Amino acid sequence: xxxxxxxxxxxxxxxxxxxxxxxxxxxxxxxxxxxxxxxxxxxxxxxxxxxxxxxxxxxxxxxxxxxxxxxxxxxxxxxxxxxxxxxxxxxxxxxxxxxxxxxxxxxxxxxxxxxxxxxxxxxxxxxxxxxxxxxxxxxxxxxxxxxxxxxxxxxxxxxxxxxxxxxxxxxxxxxxxxxxxxxxxxxxxxxxxxxxxxxxxxxxxxxxxxxxxxxxxxxxxxxxxxxxxxxxxxxxxxxxxxxxxxxxxxxxxxxxxxxxxxxxxxxxxxxxxxxx
Amino acid sequence: xxxxxxxxxxxxxxxxxxxxxxxxxxxxxxxxxxxxxxxxxxxxxxxxxxxxxxxxxxxxxxxxxxxxxxxxxxxxxxxxxxxxxxxxxxxxxxxxxxxxxxxxxxxxxxxxxxxxxxxxxxxxxxxxxxxxxxxxxxxxxxxxxxxxxxxxxxxxxxxxxxxxxxxxxxxxxxxxxxxxxxxxxxxxxxxxxxxxxxxxxxxxxxxxxxxxxxxxxxxxxxxxxxxxxxxxxxxxxxxxxxxxxxxxxxxxxxxxxxxxxxxxxxxxxxxxxxxx
Numbered sequence: 001x002x003x004x005x006x007x008x009x010x011x012x013x014x015x016x017x018x019x020x021x022x023x024x025x026x027x028x029x030x031x032x033x034x035x036x037x038x039x040x041x042x043x044x045x046x047x048x049x050x051x052x053x054x055x056x057x058x059x060x061x062x063x064x065x066x067x068x069x070x071x072x073x074x075x076x077x078x079x080x081x082x083x084x085x086x087x088x089x090x091x092x093x094x095x096x097x098x099x100x101x102x103x104x105x106x107x108x109x110x111x112x113x114x115x116x117x118x119x120x121x122x123x124x125x126x127x128x129x130x131x132x133x134x135x136x137x138x139x140x141x142x143x144x145x146x147x148x149x150x151x152x153x154x155x156x157x158x159x160x161x162x163x164x165x166x167x168x169x170x171x172x173x174x175x176x177x178x179x180x181x182x183x184x185x186x187x188x189x190x191x192x193x194x195x196x197x198x199x200x201x202x203x204x205x206x207x208x209x210x211x212x213x214x215x216x217x218x219x220x221x222x223x224x225x226x227x228x229x230x231x232x233x234x235x236x237x238x239x240x241x242x243x244x245x246x247x248x249x250x251x252x253x254x255x256x257x258x259x260x261x262x263x264x265x266x267x268x269x270x271x272x273x274x275x276x
Numbered sequence: 277x278x279x280x281x282x283x284x285x286x287x288x289x290x291x292x293x294x295x296x297x298x299x300x301x302x303x304x305x306x307x308x309x310x311x312x313x314x315x316x317x318x319x320x321x322x323x324x325x326x327x328x329x330x331x332x333x334x335x336x337x338x339x340x341x342x343x344x345x346x347x348x349x350x351x352x353x354x355x356x357x358x359x360x361x362x363x364x365x366x367x368x369x370x371x372x373x374x375x376x377x378x379x380x381x382x383x384x385x386x387x388x389x390x391x392x393x394x395x396x397x398x399x400x401x402x403x404x405x406x407x408x409x410x411x412x413x414x415x416x417x418x419x420x421x422x423x424x425x426x427x428x429x430x431x432x433x434x435x436x437x438x439x440x441x442x443x444x445x446x447x448x449x450x451x452x453x454x455x456x457x458x459x460x461x462x463x464x465x466x467x468x469x470x471x472x473x474x475x476x477x478x479x480x481x482x483x484x485x486x487x488x489x490x491x492x493x494x495x496x497x498x499x500x501x502x503x504x505x506x507x508x509x510x511x512x513x514x515x516x517x518x519x520x521x522x523x524x525x526x527x528x529x530x531x532x533x534x535x536x537x538x539x540x541x542x543x544x545x546x547x548x549x550x551x552x
Contacts, residue, residue: 002290004290010289010290010291011287011288011289011290012287012288012289012290012295013286013287013288014278014280014286014287014288014358014379014381015286015381016295017424018295019288019292019294019295020302020358020418020420021298021418021419021420021421021423021424022297022298022418022419022420022421023420023421023424026296053421053424053425054425054428082290082296085424090386091427091452092420092423092424092426092427092451092452093427093428094424094427094428103290105290105291110366128411129409130407131406131407131408131409131412131443131471132407132408132443133405133407133422133443135404135425136407136421136422136425141421142296142297142298142421143297143298143419143420143421144296144297144298144299144368144419145297145298145299145329145412145417145418145419146409146412147297147368148293148297148299148329148361148368148370149329149330149411149412150368151367151368151369151370152330152369152370167407167408167409167443175368176367176368195407
């Protein structure tokens with residue numbers, strides 16, 4: 001199901017700058033029990049992204065209504081929201097009057113085996129790196145060739161995710177997820193000020209850590225440091241929290257902090273799904 | 277006029293990865309006297325880009341036929357060719373079978389005043405920088421947010437172009453052009469191995485310099501060095517060669533090497549337009 005500027009269409013004019021240049025933003029939202037989860041946080045990030053890219057923000061009320069309409073009476077699915085700068089302008093130059101395109105699309109929830117949550121996933125390091133760009137860092141923009149090339153580095157279905165380093169060599173995130181590790185009871189994830197995406201679940205995890213008195217901080221770390229971790233896990237809005245059981249050749253166990261945060265996140269999701 | 281996978285359409289399915297992620301490539305070609313100029317060089321770069329992005333290359337013969345069809349009986353115009361990875365795949369992961377989308381679109385030739393060629397243009401330095409990515413460097417891919425943000429830095433119509441630095445601080449190119457400078461009879465342009473686009477005219481200029489016994493090389497340079505130049509000019513497939521008469525607050529004259537290359541490039545274009 002699709003909703004393109006409020007109409008049931010799934011064909012966009014090729015002049016749309018989203019198609020021409022990747023000139024836009026997106027959000028990927030879990031629908032549960034007829035509700036788009038953490039919609040408010042997703043819209044916050046989207047509208048912050050609009051500000052960063054100088055796209056006039058679409059009306060938040062309309063986005064909220066349309067997101068609810070796309071989710072109502074849907075048990076479990078994925079909702080994708082895209083906002084582009086629309087058509088017009090001369091080359092890279094923006095048009096004088098910007099009329100953003102907004103698109104909602106609904107997709108089946110991916111058939112991930114339960115074991116990924118319970119027994120963890122195998123991950124690898126990618127050779128493709130993230131270029132540094134403070135203006136684009138943190139937001140979920142539509143220029144995703146770096147992630148596509150990194151995801152193309154492996155075909156082995158037993159490896160669920162690849163970790164990407166910044167141009168300088170720090171571990172920043174997975175191709176489609178944020179990465180956390182635990183060392184000596186402390187939880188660490190990389191800053192996303194120079195590259196990377198400020199994940200919605202990533203930010204919820206920092207909140208949950210605070211509520212559960214888990215010491216947590218943002219800090220840069222190297223692959224060698226990650227290999228010395230006590231626990232590692234991945235987060236995004238669709239997978240939730242996936243523990244890592246293997247990184248390259250090294251095995252990891254699913255530790256107590258990961259399990260505690262998984263339980264807390266599940267509870268948060270259930271409350272969010274029931275909340276009106 | 278549009279040609280989408282051989283059909284006269286200008287609406288693309290929103291599932292196309294070109295729209296979803298900027299997952300594709302493009303070429304901007306000058307049509308003159310019914311002929312797409314330097315088509316062979318454009319297709320070389322496009323197909324090299326396909327190889328780099330792991331997109332199965334469209335049939336070169338079909339691209340050539342369609343480009344000629346779009347250009348025939350057209351006096352002067354701009355032809356844009358886009359190739360995307362098509363639809364499918366799961367998130368960033370490519371589909372098992374890739375069916376690329378190819379799109380030709382024809383646009384009026386921009387109404388640039390003659391004075392830009394003859395008297396030169398004013399340019400500035402941009403604050404937005406180019407992230408480093410050797411896999412994406414050189415090719416003309418559809419992830420263009422860096423250029424869009426750089427182009428959004430000024431609105432003054434008297435400034436025709438903005439120069440972008442690499443993350444490390446070297447001058448690499450304009451938002452839509454390559455940049456050359458002359459110092460002590462030597463012609464210099466930045467390498468495009470870590471960021472930037474390997475322009476078709478840029479490469480023709482290096483050939484012409486060789487033919488005219490002008491010493492030319494690729495080398496990194498800083499803004500301070502560019503401000504000390506004897507001559508500066510910009511190139512792309514639509515503007516040809518624009519001399520720079522002002523960079524920030526500093527004036528430049530249109531020098532002998534720039535004029536010699538402008539004449540040589542015009543002759544090359546005329547030969548190309550007549551050639552069958």
